[in-house]
Amino acid sequence: MLHFNSSNRLRHLALAAGAVGVLGAATPALADTVLEGETIRILGIGDPVFQVMQKIHGELEEMAGGTVQLDVRPFDVLRQQVLLNAQNDLSNYDLIAVDLPQFGEYMSFLTDLNPLIEANGYDGSDFHDVAWTGAQFDGAQLGVPLQPHPEIMAYRSDIFEKYGLDAPQTHADVLAAGATIQANEPGMSGVCWNAARGTALGQTFIMNMGDFGAAPIDMEKIGDDFNMGNIQPENMRPTIDTEAGAGTAAYLEALMDVSPPGILNMAWDERVRVFAQGGCAMTYIWSGRSAIYELDESAPARGNVGYVPHPSADGSPNRSTLGGWYLSIPTNIDPDRVDLAWKVIEWLTSADMIAEYTKHGNCVSPRKSVSQDAEVAARCPSIPAVDQMSADGFIAGWQRPPVPEIQKIVDALGTEMHQVLSGDKSSADALAEAHRLVDREMQKAGYY
Amino acid sequence: MAHVELKSVTKTYPNGAVAVNDLNLEIATGEFLCVLGPSGCGKSSTLRMIAGLEEISHGQILIDGQNVVGKPARERDIAMVFENYALYPHLNVFNNVAMPLVARRTDKQEINDRVTRIAEMLDITEHLEKRPGKLSGGQRQRVSLARAMIRRPAMFLMDEPLGHLEEYLRIELRREIRALHESTGGTTCYITHDQQEAAAVSDRIAVMSAGELQQVGTMHDLINKPVNRFVAEFVGETPISILEDVSFADGRLTIGDYAIGLNEQAAAACAATPPATVGIRPADFVLGDADATGLSAVAESVQPMGETAIVLCKTACGPATVLLDQVDLPSEGESVRLAVDPDNLHLFGPDGLNIMYQGS
Amino acid sequence: MSQKSEARWTATVLVSPAVLVLVLLNIFPIAFAVYISLRHWSLASPNPPRFAGDFNFAELLVDDRFFNSLWVSGTFVTLGVVIQLLLGFALAFVFNSKLRGLDTLRRLSLLPIMTMPLVVGLVWFYMLNENFGVINWFVTLFGSERLPFLTERTLAMLSIVLADVWQWTPFVTLVIFAALQSLPEYVFEAGRMDGLTEREIFFRITLPMLRPAIIVVLIIRAIDAFRMIELIFMMTKGGPGGATEVLPWYIYTTGFLSLDLGYAAAMAVTMIILVTLAAQVFVRQIADPGKN
Structure with missing residues (x-):
């Protein structure tokens, strides 16, 4: 009986070996593709660009000539998984998606790509400067831009024209235009923005603080911008309870008067949808999300939207916060797979692929060559607008300093300011409290 | 104590089954009447109709000349002892026995006195603080009897009260029930399928079969003058x-x-x-x-x-x-x-x- | 080996897998949470975790946000569970009546339980939304202003309670209904024979006999409601201000967004202690079967 069984098993093995042989014979055709029949393992984020990859997964694998294992996670889960994966001896992923402000936190376990860039003669100059250098820390290139885009202001050009208003450049412009339109245009409010409690409002605060030329921590100032590449412990002191902080709080309080109903619960997706349907004349928007109405033929906003940089406080230069996703290689990757991982980065961030993504609802291009493509520009009017902002130097990343404590800062502000906007607390008290909380956190972390 | 009369009582179930058909029966004041019959003969339905637990399809039930049809059970002044005791599992014996008095807003002192007295009579004094779950079947039925007898109702109904008990307990309790009846003199209608039990406790026996009353009489009558083959065959220790x-x-x-x-x-x-x-x-x-x-x-x-x-x-x-x-x-x-x-x-x-x- | 000690040995062997599972899955995580709560342990920090003594717990005592979240949790649990209990109880009685068509209705009524809480949160978020919510559409139909269901303190709390009630009332109904069905008919007949009115039967018989089921469902629902996080996540993020920030949501943001595991663990440990104490007191007070 036993004997019979084992001979049976042998026969199965032989069959399996035969099958492998047949497959093996089929692979040479894949030799000149990116993957050559291999599997690439990517940990991605549930944002438009990776959702596009999921949507066209079949074509993607065909193009790559191998298996693309794409694990898409929500923001918080992705972060936990990246941090946990970093503790493994050998990484479970060849590529991970990194959000611009996360580089500070992930720095120690991301591979410096410079040697690969040199070895392959790769040229990063087609990328927007700020996008390309955003991933540089202490001279190391930690990622390649896949979907970096700024938070800008979108406005209804048709409505602005109707009331003879100019595109909003400053906070005062926003409030004035908002008030005019809200008073005269039935059913339309002034501005949609992220005021939901927690992360949404916290991010709004620091980005609007950037409109005052100020960052939430005491970084070294270089001209109108800050030195992000070299943040020292003494730079970690909060600068929230300051004039700029007070100005930001006052602006947000003023915004409440020109906001749609339910603003206190509004966040990323909802603000764009309400804007798309004509609920607001303006909205703060991550430029890539403009696809929500630009690709929706039933949206009243479609084709009637102008884009301007984040409006600034009077007297400060315009600075739109850069955010979005990069592809990076974890340091604990199997050394034999590094070259493959690099090849996939090159491929996924290539001009062809960036253009391809715009077809499926990702209105982002960090590459100048793609941004100037007329077809792409027609599809996504925000892309040339952002390209121009980038050329004008209106885009920066320091509003969200790449430090590990960034989420704590955002959370403290998002929680405290929500009480101000709900009328439960004075802005002075809230700023002092947020400042204290961040200060305490920094001390706890032992920076000073 | 009351005089009870059933006039052309009929019970038809919605599915058309006739449980009791044109039943005429009289229970004299103070009489102990047994309804005897095989299971499914309609004796339980009869009892439940008297009690007011089941609606009557046709006919009249007179208690002291008053038609009680349509009155809810609590207005009929009847106490009942159930085959499965039907004690309140969440109350202790004292509160179980006291319930009929509580329902009638009797004052506390009197409830106390009467529960104490009836508990002594039925020999359950030591169990007053226990819950029914802790009692044996015989003890439970004593509690159930005590609850029925705590007040003086117009009538007692007993639905196979000894059906779930062991043989020796049955014999003991049927003697006690008879003795209690003699001391209280309450009009009683008692249901059983056990003819020995019927003979032991009752004054008269009504034999039912297939929803119809066959014969009413003493055990002696039933044995010696059965009105039909059914009664002749059903009654008698060794079959005729x-x-x-x-x-x-x-x-x-x-x-x-x-x-x-x-x-x-x-x-x-x-x-x-x-x-x-x-x-x-x-x-x-x-x-x-x-x-x-x-x-x-x-x-x-x-x-x-x-x-x-x-x-x-x-x-x-x-x-x-x-x-x-x-x-x-x-x-x-x-x-x-x-x-x-x-x-x-x-x-x-x-x-x-x-x-x-x-x-x- | 004597027969007795042999039996004891057998018992030990048979029980040990269960004990092992209990230790691994219940006791170890709690003990580990206590361990974490005594350390500075931030996943975001480049510094390795280090001993913190009672630092995290001392921090709790001066943390207004923590006390606010406790108060909010208490309010939510009390409101939600009381309404679910009353409503679920009433529905159970409706379903227990022998009306036609109720069986189908009863089965349908279980659908909310089978829905994922996150989806429930999302659905209510959309329905109550001020810009495109269907409920506000109805409100405007009646000529009223749109109501700030999710952005006004009281309304936001009530909205969360409403979603929770919608999802969990059927559960209460299910348990009470099952208990009602298992009540023996004869006890009610005895009550009627003893001269109780329908009202008295309800309060003196039905209710006390349902007590075990009520207590079980109360404890399950209270503990469950105390842990609720999905509705907050989908509907308000704890706002406006901190009006709907329940303790689990504060713990979640601290532990999983700010990655301050030490402080989050301290809160979680405190929460476990509070819930256990409350449950104990509750069970003793209400569930004590002794007196009548």
Whole structure:
């Protein structure tokens, strides 16, 4: 009986070996593709660009000539998984998606790509400067831009024209235009923005603080911008309870008067949808999300939207916060797979692929060559607008300093300011409290 | 104490089944009446209709001359003892017994006194603090009795109260129930399928079958003057023998090969309605040897039962059960003759009615 | 080996897998949470975790946000569970009546339980939304202003309670209904014979006999409601201000967004202690079967 069984098993093995042989014979055709029949393992984020990859997964694998294992996670889960994966001896992923402000936190376990860039003669100059250098820390290139885009202001050009208003450049412009339109245009409010409690409002605060030329921590100032590449412990002191902080709080309080109903619960997706349907004349928007109405033929906003940089406080230069996703290689990757991982980065961030993504609802291009493509520009009017902002130097990343404590800062502000906007607390008290909380956190972390 | 009268009471279920059909029954004040019958005969439905737990389809129920049909149970002033005790599992014995008084807003002191008294009477004083779950079946039924007797209702209803108890407890409790009845004198309607129990506790017995009342009377009446074959067969410790192949001519009754002269009354009855079968109680048979006069029979089995013995015989007219003293028992397979005193014959017409007592 | 000690040995062997599972899955995580709560342990920090003594717990005592979240949790649990209990109880009685068509209705009524809480949160978020919510559409139909269901303190709390009630009332109904069905009919008949009115039967018999089921469902629902996080995540993020920030949401943001595991663990440990104490007191007070 036993004997019979084992001979049976042998026969199965032989069959399996035969099958492998047949497959093996089929692979040479894949030799000149990116993957050559291999599997690439990517940990991605549930944002438009990776959702596009999921949507066209079949074509993607065909193009790559191998298996693309794409694990898409929500923001918080992705972060936990990246941090946990970093503790493994050998990484479970060849590529991970990194959000611009996360580089500070992930720095120690991301591979410096410079040697690969040199070895392959790769040229990063087609990328927007700020996008390309955003991933540089202490001279190391930690990622390649896949979907970096700024938070800008979108406005209804048709409505602005109707009331003879100019595109909003400053906070005062926003409030004035908002008030005019809200008073005269039935059913339309002034501005949609992220005021939901927690992360949404916290991010709004620091980005609007950037409109005052100020960052939430005491970084070294270089001209109108800050030195992000070299943040020292003494730079970690909060600068929230300051004039700029007070100005930001006052602006947000003023915004409440020109906001749609339910603003206190509004966040990323909802603000764009309400804007798309004509609920607001303006909205703060991550430029890539403009696809929500630009690709929706039933949206009243479609084709009637102008884009301007984040409006600034009077007297400060315009600075739109850069955010979005990069592809990076974890340091604990199997050394034999590094070259493959690099090849996939090159491929996924290539001009062809960036253009391809715009077809499926990702209105982002960090590459100048793609941004100037007329077809792409027609599809996504925000892309040339952002390209121009980038050329004008209106885009920066320091509003969200790449430090590990960034989420704590955002959370403290998002929680405290929500009480101000709900009328439960004075802005002075809230700023002092947020400042204290961040200060305490920094001390706890032992920076000073 | 009340006088209860059921007039043409009928119970039809929505599916068309008739549980009780045109029942007329009277329970005298202070009387202890048993309703006896096989399961499914409608006796429980009858009781529940009196109680007010079940609606009545047709007829009247009079308590002291008042029609109570349509009144809810609590307005009928009736206490009931259930087969499965129906104690409140979440209350201790004291509170179970006190419930009828609590429902009537009796004051605390009086409740205390009366519960104490009835508990002593029923010997459950030591269990007053316990919950029913901790009691044995016999104790539970005592509690249930105590709850029924805590006040003086117009009437007691008992629905097979001893059905779930072991034999020795049944005998003990039926004596107690009878004693309690004698001391309280309450009008009682008691349901059982056990004729010994019925005989032991009641004044009169009403026999029911298939939803219809068959006969009401004392146990003695039922045994000696059954109105029909059903009562004759249902009542009696050892079953009656029903013999066929019966004919009547010239004042003589012929059962198979056995002919007996009838008394005048029986002969007159037979002349009016020719009998189809004859019933003979086991003890009424007289056993003779093969040469004696009587119905020829073969003793098929002999079952000694202490002082008496039961002999099962085969006759040309059907099987016969004979009760004998423990002397002169036939051996199995022996041919015998079965004779009977003509006064002990129960003569049934072709419709199964007793032709002599019909209408009495 | 004597027979007795042999039996004991067998018992030990048979029970040990269960004990092991209990230790691994219940006791170890709690013990580990206590361990974490005594350390500075931030996943975001480049510094390795280090001993913190009672630092995290001392921090709790001066943390207004923590006390606010406790108060909010208490309010939510009390409101939600009381309404679910009353409503679920009433529905159970409706379903227990022998009306036609109720069986189908009863089965349908279980659908909310089978829905993922996150989806429930999302659905209510959309329905109550001020810009495109269907409920506000109805409100405007009646000529009223749109109501700030999710952005006004009281309304936001009530909205969360409403979503929770919608999802969990059927559960209460299910348990009470099952208990009702298992009550023996004869006890009610005894009550009627003893002269109780329908009202008295309800309060003196039905209710007390349902007590075990009520207590079980109360404890399950209270503990469950105390842990609720999905509705907050989908509907308000704890806002406006901190009006709907329940303790689990504060713990979640601290532990999983700010990655301050030490402080989050301290809160979680405190929460476990509070819930256990409350449950104990509750069970003793209400579930004590002794007196009548």
